[in-house]
Amino acid sequence: MELTDKASFRDAMAHVGAAVNIITTDGPVGRAGFTASAVCSVTDTPPTLLVCLNRSASVWPVFSEHHTLCVNTLAAGQEALSTLFGGKTAMDERFAAADWQTGATGCPRLEAALVSFDCRIDQRVSVGTHDILFCHVVAITRHPEPRD
Template identity: 65%
Template sequence: MGQCSPADGVSAAPGLPVTRQQFRDAMARLGAAVNIVTTDGPAGRHGFTASAVCSVTDSPPTLLVCLNKGSSAASAVHANGVVCVNTLAAGHEELSNLFGGRTAPEERFALGQWCSSATGAPMLAGAVVAFDCRIVRTVEVGTHDVLFCEVVGLAEGGAREGLIYFSRRYHTVAGAPEG
């Protein structure tokens, strides 16, 4: 096996640190489901858009959610200790942008139909799936908190097309046909 070179698409030389911009550009090539993570409780109702969500284990069912420590939602999420991860369907681009951080927290829930999950976190009607969770552990890594969230309830929506973010744009992905 030979050494990789710039002709092979390698842009960082071995031993040199990867820059913040190089990392961000590379992450834009990693497609991910778009989610709105919501919370409600003593610290109030809040939510944010996240693509950094993944499965950890099925026993007990646990998700990993990355939360920017500087976000307006961070204090409410930590104080409430619960979240609902709402995986967005095709056509939810406007909703994703609304929760993306530039809109006042109290205005974010004006769009979409919301109900209260068992934990009290807002659940989106029409989401592909919603994971109702209790935060069981938090690990600080750089600018983010990594939340380990035990899933205590699920709601599957009827949407057959999901929303992903790839190359700094939204894309629709179709699920397998039923039957």
């Protein structure tokens, strides 16, 4: 196995296909959301996802204080929303760009998502620059046809 540098690793990972998600939370510290592709299934017993969040991200302080989140998987054609939540746009403006419901845990659930996973954060592990959030899925909302 060849060792590689940070830039080579990032370039290689850019070629790996992944779903794009908007991760949201709401609670005592406020409402926040960010775009993430570093999300995957861990196990179905109990149903658990992991979400990776850079500790230097502007939303990290909010997510570090909250114990719930919602993983909203985007459909093709929702690139503008992905870009909005992936940038430095103010939270109010991000959330004003789409229609939201309140999920079972109180987190914002995107009405136009392909699927939304409402979760309780059960464990946090720090690795390098990121926190890995292990999230117990408490509710799932599927949308039969994606809406723009």
